[in-house]
Amino acid sequence: MSRHAQRSIRPMKGLAFIGVAAVLFAAVGIGWAAHNRRPINSLTSIVPLTEVAVGIDGPAPQTLDIRKTPGKELDQALLGNVYETLVGRDQDNNLVPSVAKGWDISKDGLTYTFDLHSDMRFSNGDAMDSSDVVYSLQQVINDSYVGAEDLTGIAQVRNPDTSTVVVTLSTPNPKLLRALSSRAGIVYDSNAKIDYAKQALGSGPFTLRTFEPGNSIKLVRNTLYWQQQSASSQVRLHYYDSADSMRSAMSDGEIQVAVLQPAESPSPYENNDKYNVTKGSGTVKVMLALNNGTNSIFSDERARKAARYILDTPSLVKSQPSASAPLGGPIGPLEPGYEDLNSLYPHNLSEGENDINYFSPAYLGSATFLVPEEYSDLGNQIAKQFAPTRFNLTMQVVNDATVRQRIGNGDYTMAITTMDGTDDAGQFADNKFGYQNGDTQQMYRNALATTNDADYQGALKTYAKAVSLDAAGAWLYNESSTVVTTKKVTGAPRNMTDQLLPLRDVLTK
Template sequence: MRSRRDNAWVQWGVFLGVAALLSALVWAGWSVINHRPLIPFGNAGTEDATTVKIGVTDMPESLDIRPSASSEASESAADPTAIDTVSPAERLLIGNVYETIVTVDQQNRLQPGLATKWTVTNDGLTYTLTIAKNVTFSNGHTLDAADVVWSLQQAVNGQAANQTTNQSAGNSIGSRDTNSLGSLASVANPDATTVVITLNQPNPTLLRTLSGKLGVVFDAEVGSADYATKAVGSGPFTVRDFRSGQSLTLARNDEYHGTKAASAAVTMTKYDSDTALMKALQSGDIELAQNLGADAAASLQSESAKASTTSGITVTKGATTSKVMLAYNHGTDSLLSDEQARKAFRYQIDAAGIAGSQAGSNGALGGPISPLESGYEDLTGLFPYDTAQAQSMFGYFGDQYLTTVNLVVTERWRTLAETIKQQIEQGPRPNVNLEVLSDADYAARIQAGTWEMTLMSMDGTDDAGLFVDGNGPFHYDRAEAQQAYASARAATNDADYAERMKTYARLLSEDAAADWLYTRACFTAARSGVSGYPTALTDQRLPLANVRID
């Protein structure tokens, strides 16, 4: 009898074991099908099991965003017609994994970051920042003012290294760090929550700089870590998985000092084209498509109105600080060194019409400062489309002088360049020699200065100073402009800086230093139920802490 009873218990044990195994297999299969983690993490609840799947068209090769990182330079140089472009690593990690001393909101306004508040002396030379308490890095180390000082020291060293590299490489486009940390006299931390930055001369864009890569706070205790594959930050997410150039998965940081991320994880996957990104959204492979191209966004909106496959998809257009311009070469051998010729071209080209016809446009511009930057003024009325005025001004030039201008572009700008060529050639003179070059050949031509016009974008904030940069690509040399910009840089408060930048921008536009055509828009597409995602400035940063599936 006992033997039978023992056998019965054994049989029940086998049965329960098999049942448990089958249950585990069913759970694993369901997890794979629904892209859920096999082991739940975070706090208990349905929301914690949510992973938001996001599609992008760029993905970093490395997680290293330090100023001295060589990978950042190569990634930023992917488009030779874009100035001050943010690298994929910066865009995806800053605000998510790494935090900056100061941050910006969706209107590009400065907001507290790791520094909860700050004061600036009347002479603009001393900044005293209060660093948040009870902040830890994802490895458990405490973040305090000493880490801020160390990170700033690394930023200064890294920026100097990058400038040296750029100069030795003959980089004609210029460094990404247009708004440098300036002339630092000292950086000190008198206590664990205070940082004092002292300057030798005013730098009204210092706080703006501290909201970007140069303001990232790293863990001083980590030292020479493998930054390329590991990211130790203090943000609302940690890096759970990174596949170079392919995907990046961020997991909620449950030890985050601020409001916890709304979703347990976000997975960003790279798609090779906007078409592939659009199909992934329509099929449900992803819930959110970020930084979608203008044509793809328009196609989604059109299809959504007539096809059930795209029903429930919302496309949102957001503002950026990116400015598309017809750049002029002011070198002595260029026709555009002549003020009369530059102004005539601005009258001959229908900038407002171009801005209205471009799918990626967020409105006509007219000057070097976008509506989301300090010192913006609507300058679109300075050179209204007037072919009669243009031809009258061209009449001052002899036939031997006003013959052909070289418009040099990459394939990206071919269609717009053809439009500009047609508009210029509506009059009897001049002719346009349009050359569409490979990226390498284009960069070489710009470097050599053998061009007169080109199409490019300036993608940063407060980057108008490149027009008076002696190492810049435009060779613009006007003493009044240099003095106006120097005056703006000497401002000791935000109001004076904005007013002086307005003066500088108007001077540049009135002198037709370039033809600023329009500001660019960014596009986000989301499936029904997704909320909390950013819609503006997504070409610069992609804060995901509020993204969730309702």
């Protein structure tokens, strides 16, 4: 067996949890009765009283119930700040120790043994050990919390002692560790009695002080935190309904940190010497979806390849301030199985024209090009690149919901859309965008059947390259993760800030 942090994720159907309820409740109720309120060690250092205000461009949470309420807003505010997960993720989206300091995985991929840290506790003073992990997994699965669909194949969970948890699977799930680094892996206090809609109680570096639904959240330092104390004694999260209103708040000194939407340009801040602008990477991938359905010109592989050659992706990236890096396939740089595939279809207008000239004008017809309103400039750039060719584009700028609905209905030829999940390349094996290819579908099934991370990532690379070679879509770029701070702020997060916003190290000098 080998001990290491693996990169993996993906929901699977048909949850099997054989005999787990009895094992879970027995573990929680027997043997660890004395686990609650272990004596608290004295703090080894004194940390200063400081406050930082963070602005987020987006809707404010209406509830704090992270168990049952989907949406990235609660992940940003609570994951890694108030709640901790069994497995953690770093700023490059690699899996790292968290509540579990390490793990062993059997060669057949069916047994995961987690070795927990000792002397952990929740913010209310309750000790945290393996019984809380067992309880939490039981709650997630039996009560169908958000993320439960990712814990597929679990047959048994047991805790042979206070610092060990053993998870046994009926079938391999190479995405299990990544699932346990997200909501499905949150460790809850098995003895806590709180109103989760209005309260949050975890083992992270912060505790919840106040929550104003639809407005703000105030976090304060958890002085009982079992790891390094937070740099700031208090963090306030404010939410804004537009980029302009958040920028005004920043200018007026109401906030010291501004978290931009992935598609938002940082240029209004970049020429102001009052601010530092940090552009990291996100997991949002902007793509030109090609309708592979039988009624579309892009049902023909030659037409799809023509579109890939016509697109000058590097120029598009340069024209979009929010772009991080060009993409040549369905997996982004911060996702498992990433490989740079940009060289597969380099911009070659002559090659694209040769391919498209194979078709008669009547067969080509007119291509409906859907563009979400926030990507209208990008849409215009793409239309200009297709203008010299025999592609006859009719561009329609509509709202994002309409684009997604029409893609689902197959009512389009081309469309700008986003893939905004981590490890969501599997949608090309699920007939998304009308794409059907038995070979690539089998490649993805092979990836899901692997028993270790190295094989999983290798299989994903094989699958992603095949999908890209088949020109199932035209992936344009990875969007930035942009954070703006005043000059005195240090420790702000860099990557994936639309999903995770770790605030432990943020400090205003």
